Amino acid sequence: MRQLLEFVPIALFFIVYQMKGETITFGDWTYTLDGIFSATAVLMAATIAQVLVTWLMTRQLERRLIWLTLAVCIFGGATLVFRNEAFIQWKPTIFNWVLAIVFGGSQFIGEKNLMERTLGSQLQLPHPIWTRLNLLWVSNFLIVGALNLVVAYGFSEETWVSYKLYSAIGFTLVLTILTALIVSPHLKEQEALDK
Template sequence: MKQFIDFIPLLLFFIVYKLDPRVIDVAGHDVTLGGIFSATGVLIASSVVVYGILFITQRKLEKSQWLTLVACLVFGSLTLAFHSETFLKWKAPVVNWLFALAFIGSHFIGDRVLIKRIMGHALQLPDAVWTRLNVAWICFFIFCGAANLFVAFTFQSFWVDFKVFGSLGMTVLFLVGQGIYLSRHLHDSDTSTPKTED
């Protein structure tokens, strides 16, 4: 569920981006709505609201959510300050690759790989399976970052469409694949647990 909460600001960004530019009155000020720069403003504002609500209700944000929020504020602000969408195009690749680095680092720092730290409270799996799952997440984040970067600078006419729906589609497909992989190993784990404890 939390993966899809992260897409709320992105969906709002997409909707505003697709609007034909128009000037609306907001508290006595003329504001242009539609296009990349107003959409970036909406992305920043909605990210602050969504993660603010999560922080208030949960009393905390996960590290991944902090990273996403900070990246949105930094790259979004640079996009608006320099009036250049290039900064925003780098947001998804950088965030994905930072996630990949975190998963890579967990192989060398601490006693558990990152995916086991995240999901270990809910699942009992052999360490070898956790390691393979962690490597899969590393590959996923590296691929997503590269795909976003390639599309953003090669197919500029629909990079926003890919940023929203391509990223969402890749995430859904990966989670489905992870679920299939885990269901097989959970079944094996259930039948073999008594033997491994002897």
């Protein structure tokens, strides 16, 4: 449920961007959607709403969600204040590369990397598998960040907006499948030992 909730702000960003030039009227108030700037404002509002809904549902917030919300508000706010889409286009790259540094650095701090610290209470895996998982996620964050810049600067703004929606779904799906492929043989071993 929470994974689906995380796609709502990106989907709304995409939808509002596609509606650029359309006029919204509420009584005497009229607003014309202006592409990336209206979409960014909606992204910010939807991300904050997502945090509130998550908090109301679970009474807790993951650090990653808090950092994501701060990044969206800082880069989105800069986009709106300076009327420059480069800020919101750089947000995914910076956010993903910071995650890559944090996950990668965790390999060298303490006995457990970040993946094992996060999921170790739920999964019993050998240390080399935790290392492989952590490095998979580091690679994902590095690749996602780099590809974001390639699309942002090598293609049109409209292509980048579409890429944001479809890549978020695609990379999450690929990462989930690869994680499952790495973990599943060890789950079967654990089940056999538990019997």
